[in-house]
Amino acid sequence: MHIVVVGLSHKTAPVEIRERLAVPESRLGEALTRLCGYSGIKEGMLLSTCNRVEVYAVVEELEAGYGRIQEFLADAHLSVSSEQLTPHLYWQTGDRAITHLFRVTCSLDSMVVGESQILGQVKDAFEMALTHKATGLILNKVVKKAISVAKRVRTDTKIAESAVSVSYAAVELAKKIFSDLRDKTVLLVGAGEMAKLAARHFIASGVRHVRVTTRTPQHAVALADRFNGTAVPFEQFREEMATADIVLVSTGAAHYLVGSDDVQRAVKQRMNRPMFLIDISVPRNIDPAVRHVDNAFLFDIDDLESRVEQNRGERLQEAERAEHMVIEEVGAVRQWLKSLEVTPTIVALKSRVEDIKRAEVEKLLGRLAHLPPQERALVEAMASAIVNKLIHNTMVTLKSEVASADGAAFVEAAKRFFNLGECGIGAEDLDAEAPTTRTSANKPG
Amino acid sequence: MAAVFFMVTMALYFAATVSFLALLVRRADALSTFSLTVTAVGFVTHTIALVTRMFVGPGSSSPSIHEALSFFSWMLILVFLAVEFRHRLHVLGSFIVPLALVSLVSAAALPDTVPTLQPVFRTLWVHVTLSMLGTVGFAVAFVAGVMYLIQDGLLKSKRFNVLYSKLPALDFLDDLNQQSIVLGFPLLTLGIITGAISAEFARGTYVNWNPEQTWALVTWLFYFIVLVGRLTVGWRAKRAAYLTIIGFAGVVLTLVGVAIKSFGSVS
Numbered sequence: 001m002h003i004v005v006v007g008l009s010h011k012t013a014p015v016e017i018r019e020r021l022a023v024p025e026s027r028l029g030e031a032l033t034r035l036c037g038y039s040g041i042k043e044g045m046l047l048s049t050c051n052r053v054e055v056y057a058v059v060e061e062l063e064a065g066y067g068r069i070q071e072f073l074a075d076a077h078l079s080v081s082s083e084q085l086t087p088h089l090y091w092q093t094g095d096r097a098i099t100h101l102f103r104v105t106c107s108l109d110s111m112v113v114g115e116s117q118i119l120g121q122v123k124d125a126f127e128m129a130l131t132h133k134a135t136g137l138i139l140n141k142v143v144k145k146a147i148s149v150a151k152r153v154r155t156d157t158k159i160a161e162s163a164v165s166v167s168y169a170a171v172e173l174a175k176k177i178f179s180d181l182r183d184k185t186v187l188l189v190g191a192g193e194m195a196k197l198a199a200r201h202f203i204a205s206g207v208r209h210v211r212v213t214t215r216t217p218q219h220a221v222a223l224a225d226r227f228n229g230t231a232v233p234f235e236q237f238r239e240e241m242a243t244a245d246i247v248l249v250s251t252g253a254a255h256y257l258v259g260s261d262d263v264q265r266a267v268k269q270r271m272n273r274p275m276f277l278i279d280i281s282v283p284r285n286i287d288p289a290v291r292h293v294d295n296a297f298l299f300d301i302d303d304l305e306s307r308v309e310q311n312r313g314e315r316l317q318e319a320e321r322a323e324h325m326v327i328e329e330v331g332a333v334r335q336w337l338k339s340l341e342v343t344p345t346i347v348a349l350k351s352r353v354e355d356i357k358r359a360e361v362e363k364l365l366g367r368l369a370h371l372p373p374q375e376r377a378l379v380e381a382m383a384s385a386i387v388n389k390l391i392h393n394t395m396v397t398l399k400s401e402v403a404s405a406d407g408a409a410f411v412e413a414a415k416r417f418f419n420l421g422e423c424g425i426g427a428e429d430l431d432a433e434a435p436t437t438r439t440s441a442n443k444p445g
Numbered sequence: 446m447a448a449v450f451f452m453v454t455m456a457l458y459f460a461a462t463v464s465f466l467a468l469l470v471r472r473a474d475a476l477s478t479f480s481l482t483v484t485a486v487g488f489v490t491h492t493i494a495l496v497t498r499m500f501v502g503p504g505s506s507s508p509s510i511h512e513a514l515s516f517f518s519w520m521l522i523l524v525f526l527a528v529e530f531r532h533r534l535h536v537l538g539s540f541i542v543p544l545a546l547v548s549l550v551s552a553a554a555l556p557d558t559v560p561t562l563q564p565v566f567r568t569l570w571v572h573v574t575l576s577m578l579g580t581v582g583f584a585v586a587f588v589a590g591v592m593y594l595i596q597d598g599l600l601k602s603k604r605f606n607v608l609y610s611k612l613p614a615l616d617f618l619d620d621l622n623q624q625s626i627v628l629g630f631p632l633l634t635l636g637i638i639t640g641a642i643s644a645e646f647a648r649g650t651y652v653n654w655n656p657e658q659t660w661a662l663v664t665w666l667f668y669f670i671v672l673v674g675r676l677t678v679g680w681r682a683k684r685a686a687y688l689t690i691i692g693f694a695g696v697v698l699t700l701v702g703v704a705i706k707s708f709g710s711v712s
Contacts, residue, residue, distance in 0.1 A: 175614060176596070176600060176609070176612075176614055179614035179616055179617040270679075271678070271681065272679045272680070272682045272683070273616075274615050274616065291601065295683060297600050303603055306603075307605060310605055
């Protein structure tokens with residue numbers, strides 16, 4: 001029994017390949033059924049987002065399993081052959097597969113490290129697999145663990161804390177000037193894409209009053225409707241500036257629309273309440289001299305970009321910490337998986353000694369036919385006590401040592417000592433897994 | 446007894462100051478938990494020291510400058526813990542706790558038996574308590590002003606360092622500044638009035654224009670103007686921050702005046 005992942009992501013495949021392999025939500029169920037239809041695939045989960053298509057599975061035979069899953073992926077789209085796919089795919093098993101799932105869920109493998117969408121996508125993929133009964137004991141445990149690790153990473157590290165887009169960086173800066181954005185007013189000057197996006201972020205952060213002005217009055221009215229705000233005539237917006245706490249400027253004008261005198265006057269009218277001005281236009285629309293006006297805070301596109309750059313750096317530092325958490329948690333899952341592998345040996349051991357005990361007790365009681373029932377029970381109890389005490393320490397040792405580097409040797413020894421023979425998943429699998437385990441445990445990150 | 450708790454408190458505030466100052470440049474959750482715990486424990490021992498002193502102390506109707514400063518320091522920590530509890534604002538500790546330590550150390554350096562004023566009037570402690578409470582308000586306004594100017598400077602120069610991420614929003618600091626003065630000013634006013642009444646009973650004159658009384662009145666007038674300016678012509682934000690820092694310098698000078706006098710009366 002092996003846990004594997006086969007897939008491709010933005011790191012290994014261009015969008016032309018990814019978009020062809022992506023499975024639309026409506027067809028996920030059907031795909032899962034098809035996946036689990038392959039012989040040798042015990043459990044399966046399909047994660048399909050715009051940045052990655054991955055199959056997580058529990059397979060009986062490693063090589064055959066890889067082959068089946070590749071076949072499954074190639075079958076997803078008629079125009080992609082298995083050969084075309086191979087250079088873009090990655091295959092992982094054992095600890096590496098679990099680490100991969102954990103890193104993906106924690107958003108450590110994402111295009112924007114720390115983004116929050118992927119956790120939801122993994123949850124959805126898992127829900128889908130659950131509804132179609134595609135997952136079982138192993139994947140259920142591993143995926144649930146991945147989700148809890150991702151939550152831990154989000155709360156214990158600052159990986160998702162800082163803004164990594166220019167429009168969101170503007171909101172983040174505003175929060176250092178105004179503690180509560182709800183009663184604040186945003187004035188949107190011009191209809192640049194970035195400014196509209198920033199306005200949307202401000203609304204999402206609680207801003208309720210939006211005023212819009214553009215050179216074409218109809219545009220302003222349409223935009224104001226979209227943001228549930230009011231339109232302001234373009235000729236008047238400089239006078240209106242005093243009513244706005246946040247001014248977002250992004251027009252195509254080739255000159256300064258807002259000068260330092262305009263801002264000075266607005267701040268005075270506002271009785272020195274601070275003002276936040278964001279100039280996302282290139283060429284700039286707000287005179288840089290506004291920087292010297294007290295209680296007015298001007299940020300242009302470069303300031304926002306450098307803020308984003310700094311935040312990215314901070315996120316990468318936090319990602320380091322998250323990687324350590326992942327390694328730690330993979331260790332815990334490994335322990336659990338190994339204990340799963342030792343179970344058949346323990347069951348076999350128990351039934352073996354039970355058989356011996358039964359045979360011996362029957363033989364003896366046949367000769368002691370005259371014993372009253374209470375005494376027969378005593379003899380039986382004594383036999384049970386002896387065998388249980390004899391194997392007790394063996395079972396405890398097996399359970400505790402199975403996750404160690406010599407775990408396989410312990411299982412093998414127990415089998416030989418008690419003449420247990422082959423029993424389901426046992427030593428053979430441990431042998432196969434052991435080298436993988438060691439290499440990935442030593443691998444940093 | 447009280448003296449032992451007083452010394453322990455001083456040691457704890459010192460440790461808290463060091464770790465709170467380290468927090469200005471370092472991001473470490475363990476360190477902020479440590480600083481807060483030490484401060485809270487210090488606050489408890491400080492409370493014990495004050496209460497024991499109240500019940501077993503020399504029993505004068507007028508508190509000494511030592512007691513006044515110790516009470517001031519205790520109130521500062523109380524305000525910090527209250528704000529911290531409501532707003533989770535660890536960084537405030539990096540500014541208030543050092544101030545509380547300085548005032549406690551000054552208290553330790555000053556004679557603790559000599560009353561600030563002749564114990565002529567039974568309710569003189571009312572004057573001292575009210576004046577100190579007013580001073581606490583101005584001290585918090587001062588701290589808010591310093592934090593405001595730092596954050597304003599960081600935003601203007603676009604230096605997004607650890608301190609920037611820890612300091613709260615500008616308008617929060619400006620509100621804290623305003624609220625502290627709005628609370629502190631009436632308390633100081635009452636403190637001055639009760640002081641004047643006591644003086645009238647003692648010497649038959651409300652004011653005798655000695656240096657610290659004069660300073661106290663100048664300071665009071667200054668804060669009056671600051672408060673009126675804020676409410677009418679918008680002396681808020683950066684200007685308010687500067688003004689409250691200047692005003693607090695006046696408060697400190699008054700206290701130094703009182704302290705020198707109590708030293709004088711020892712020798």
